[in-house]
Amino acid sequence: MSKLLNEKKPIFVQIRDWLADQIIDETLVEHDKVPSTNEIVTYFKVNHITVSKGVTELVEEGVLYKKRGVGMFVEEGARKKLLAxxxxxxxxxxxxxxxxxxxxxxxxxxxxxxxxxxxxxxxx
Incomplete structure (x- = not known):
């Protein structure tokens, strides 16, 4: 497991929060492409299913959207949703x-x- 992660929260939650933090601090803005699950797997050195679970939560919350064959993107109004x-x-x-x-x-x-x-x- 990566040194960027800790044992206080489940890993998928930490990955979800990591992506959310990038949206909140405007590193990622509306319609920006987010790192692919494979890129996140490589970065954190964790299981693909774990990363998918964290990303899927953000999709279900309407923070990210998928473009089939292209990738994941930041949904319009995502920052506002996350801040609330x-x-x-x-x-x-x-x-x-x-x-x-x-x-x-x-x-x-x-x-x-x-x-x-x-x-x-x-x-x-």
């Missing part, structure tokens, strides 16, 4: 657990804001 989905997931995956822990630690909103500012580099 990630924002929704952000609350459940990061914000709620953080607020629960902050409550246990008796941190105020002001305490949390200071921590954010320091770690973002806004204030020291």
């Amino acid at each position: 989905s990630r924002r929704e997931g952000f609350v459940e995956e990061y914000l709620k657990p953080m607020l629960e822990e902050a409550k246990k630690l008796d941190l105020t909103e002001s305490d949390i804001q200071k921590m954010i500012d320091v770690n973002r580099g806004d204030k020291e």
Whole structure:
């Protein structure tokens, strides 16, 4: 397995997220051709079925579309879809657990804001 991948998430999810990240950061834009499954297999040194599963999820979500015999491409509005989905997931995956822990630690909103500012580099 490639050093680019980790054991925290299933590999197909990591590949799916890798492609999604490229769309979100606009490395890939609408109607751009995405790397073929064979190219991704070679890059990550993983099984073809694993890569196909990650790519298929993006197709099913309407983020990628296939042109038979040509390849996969970024669907129109894909970035907007991915951002909406990630924002929704952000609350459940990061914000709620953080607020629960902050409550246990008796941190105020002001305490949390200071921590954010320091770690973002806004204030020291």
